[in-house]
Amino acid sequence: MINGPQYFDLQVNGYDGVDFNSDDASGRDYHRACTRLANDGVEGILATVITDDIDAMVSRLRRIVRARDEDEIVRKVIQGIHIEGPFINERTGYVGAHPANSVRPADTEVMLQLLEAAEGLTRIVTLAPERDGGLKVTQRLSQEGVIVSAGHCEAPLDVLRAAVDSGLSMFTHVGNGCPKEIDRHDNVIQRVLSFADHLWCCFIADGVHIPFYALGNYLQVAGVDRSIVVTDAISAAGLGPGQYTIGGQQVDVDEYGVTSIAGDKSHLAGSVATMTTSADNLRNHLHLDEDSICMLTSLNPQKALSLT
Template structure:
């Protein structure tokens, strides 16, 4: 399986400033044991200097180990060009969200040493499409996420080079307009986008996920885990970047104030079992977790 969004795994946080080679090798080995053959290590919104340090650290560690290089096939930068509006910002720190600009984009990519394969931003934070277009010209996949663009803004972003939508159904408020909302806008354009979903049953109830996948179509859908360091470890207190995460018996990661989820603690193999429960065939599931992400990345 290939996972496009992994913040951490088995006690390892890719967004930690204290990340070590030994930790990453351990996380990669656990991923391998759980049936994952490649990931995009995901660095989320933080102080912009800290984001650069963390990207550079993952890239440096990857150079030091062939087993890590085989597992971490690239980087996913999620932020900081996200909507700062409560609900849409999700678990990302609002104070570090900002409008898109090329100078910071280039700094982030340079820190990642050419490994960035996917960049998530909010289309309404890049109204001219300059950053989206530039990233597309660099052959970096651009995804919308943690965003609330109008339908016209989303269409314009697609015209500029937007290719994906990051974990649709999340990174948005619990209460929205019943029809004109970001989920419906993205679904209406899913013939032009690859839509990613978190299939843990908590971020999207499985019955709703079944509806979404039926609407989008298997060929335009990908399942990602969005796992944090807590994945595979059970209840406890964990960390993602500078945040404390509480996990109880239901294994759903919550912010300390229980206002929102903070990533997922559900391994991809468990998501495969969830997909079986909603009636997807083995071939359909293989498309969602194997063939489609490989095709997208050209591997």
């Protein structure tokens, strides 16, 4: 066990009122968010940039790099970048809160453009394997030492198997990034769980994205030793109900912590969870022991990144 909370979060879109996908986020904003993260017991995160126009994504990636260069606490907390999109499935339900008009098939040249903007800080790229023709981007990223994570996808079993063989090693927020109504047996959740021996399975433990009883079932199948808890936090994390942003989209947060794009409650738009509340949920609702909680919230994410 670790002494005291030293969480590591692989998916953070924003925190404490700061949107990492904003075109207006300043160095002072990043300092505030990272100071709050550190005060909340978070040792490190991957700042997450989601689907948008490529120029906007490039600008946001460069902004994160610059913030790290200019501020020691930002550099300490933001230990890498998670690029989520734009190579995801554009179908309703699978696309989630990502702007569908900016989704595109996987493209090696575009991917390299994003990697260049991140200046070697990219640790994870989330994409839909079925949108990666010939799995060329998956193979290239794997060769570059970047973790390829499937997410916001509906990859058939054979495509998922081929992606694993090509370097896919993670699945982003299992149980989410898919429609509410899917086939009861042949669905992407069942498919990824069938590959749990080969993939890191990431879960959002806020009780909103996955009911706690279902999360308990998923963890039993995937195994605590191959599972990771992420927050998928947006700028509302650590704050109360209200109106926030992710990218150019307004997000409404209700009194129960449910997030939705303004005027559209058909899907969630990130979470307001912190790693502290996630750990408390694992302890109080799933009754996990402290060693298991430590694995899910600290050791496994760092192991996946080869930091331990």
